[in-house]
Amino acid sequence: MATGITRQRIGWVTALLYFLLSSATILSNHQGGLSSIAPATPFVLAVLIARPRRDWRSILIGAAIGSMAATSLFGFGWASAVPMAIAKVGEVGMAAWLFRKLRVRRGYFGSLDRIARFVAAVGIVAPALGATAAASVVAVRFGLPFERQWRIWFVGHSLSMITMTPVLSLMLTGAVGRMWRSASRQQRIEGAVLLTATAAVTAAVFAQNDRPLLFLPVLPVMLTTFRLGLPGAAAAAIVLALVGGYATAQGMGPTTFIGGDLQSRMEFLQFYLACTVLTTFPVAADLSRRQALYRRLRESEARYRLLADHSTDIVLGIDTGGRITYLSPSIEQIVGRSPAQLQGRRALEMVHPVDRDLVLVAHRDAVTDVQGTQIVEYRARVTSGALRWFESHTRAVQDDVGRVTGTVSMIRDVSHRKTLEAELSRAASTDPLTGLANRRVFDAALAQRIDVAALGGIAGCVAVFDIDHFKAVNDRHGHDAGDHVLQAFARIARGVMRDGDVVARLGGEEFGVLFPGTGIEQAQALCERLRTTLSATKLRRGSSIVELTVSAGIATIDGMASAVAVLRAADQALYGAKAEGRDRLQLAA
Secondary structure (H helix, E strand, O other): OHHHHHHHHHHHHHHHHHHHHHHHHHHHOOOOOOOOOOOHHHHHHHHHHHOOHHHHHHHHHHHHHHHHHHHHHHOOOHHHHHHHHHHHHHHHHHHHHHHHHOOOOOOOOOOHHHHHHHHHHHHHHHHHHHHHHHHHHHHHHHOOOHHHHHHHHHHHHHHHHHHHHHHHHHHHOOHHHHHHHHOOHHHHHHHHHHHHHHHHHHHHHHOOOOOOOOOOOHHHHHHHHHHHHHHHHHHHHHHHHHHHHHHHHOOOOHHHHHOOOHHHHHHHHHHHHHHHHHHHHHHHHHHHHHHHHHHHHHHHHHHHHHHHHHOOOEEEEEEOOOEEEEEOOHHHHHHOOOHHHHOOOEHHHHOOHHHHHHHHHHHHHHHHOOOOOEEEEEEEEOOOOOEEEEEEEEEEEEOOOOOEEEEEEEEEEOHHHHHHHHHHHHHHHEOOOOOOEOHHHHHHHHHHHHHHHHOOOOOEEEEEEEEOOHHHHHHHHOHHHHHHHHHHHHHHHHHHOOOOOEEEEEEOOEEEEEEEOOOHHHHHHHHHHHHHHHHOOEEEEOOEEEEOOEEEEEEEOOOOOOHHHHHHHHHHHHHHHHHOOOOOEEEOO
16 A cells, blocks of 8 residues: 555656746747747656656556646647657657667666667657657647657757756755765865866856857866766756756857757757767766776775785785795794795795706696696705795686786695695505505506516516414414514515515415516526525514515516416425425426
């Protein structure tokens, strides 16, 4: 119910104001026929722009009532009231509909494309339809020339809507009021001074008829626009229209240079005002957009600085030449150097020489792929001399025209993670009891040597060891003693074998040794040394002495045989050594 009352109130207020504006226009028209000034039409259009779609019906009905009352009392009489109301309301309704259809309802001075659509909607299409309807009415009822009346209506309504709609829209949407309320005392004084200067210059220009000085008011109008934005442009346009309109109506001002009657001079004044609005309002809209952009940029930079200054990660800015342009304070607690010490230095100097190529490639990829994020891990030495791992996420930085001006990186110390990864890698490839390589590592190394043999290279040999009577050791001395025996074998094997040999625990008490690029004689000699060293070792377990012996089978890696076949051959040789009495070696057949 309340909404219905509000809409009725809007409709009646629109009817009253439309009646007053239309009546004043009709009474000021001493030329006969249609008027070249139409303040009521842009007023209603501005109301439609400012109000939601659900209020349009009440507004248009109110405008129709006001139009019929003014036409009946002061214009062409009751008989012409309805068709003239249809022409006027239909024109403004068409303009509002085109606003929505052409998507220029909001921010219609934000770009040249929107300005063009705005001019097409309210300056061409809508007034052309209104002019056709209105000129037809006066031509039929009063015999006035259609072409002249059509031109008067079209020019007057087109220029009125282009000139006054933006100004009235800002006023009705409250933009001017909001700016005034939010302005400081100094800003209000500045606004008053600028508008007073605009009024003074305009009055001086329109108070004389000797010189065509219409360009002079543009200076204070533009200055007001630059300082006060869209509300300032609207206020300056109102001042220019009031002062220039009054002077022109009194036969004063530079408009007298064009000659003709008052209607022609008023049309020229409207054209002048329209040009001024179409010049200043886009500038004001662009300034407002830039101010909003700068404000968001400052807020973003403040948030960025806050995060960078209190983050444990390092924020690094680099220019296209690779020199440091920004470093967050966290660099000091991580690396031990202040941002001032590193500013202007080449970023690659901080990176370990082995990893510099990786970092350089990531930087170049970031500059090339401006939408992507490049991630790279590298080592760097800190002030203490310790070598630490860092992970860097890098993106390109672009200027307003899309040109890359550098990169920004978020850097995190990942030394702890790399240590855990190394430990996990060792755990995944190491037998936990003996510390030797596990079966997975041994199989991978054997497969690699078989590939070498397949290519005609010297692959090497494989030996499989098995601790003799290991079950008896466990049964007699316990599993702890068995673990001690396995660990003793691993310790002795690492001492006997060469650095490049792979010693692995294959499972239980069985071990494997891979001799890369080694002939059978040398492999046999190494295995024999291991066997004899182990047999000479006496392990004390409490009051007992544990003696160790091993048996082994040795096979040559053949490029024609698979890994399974090679290990099978070594196992068969091992079984042969066991069968012959243990504590001995045997070569595969």
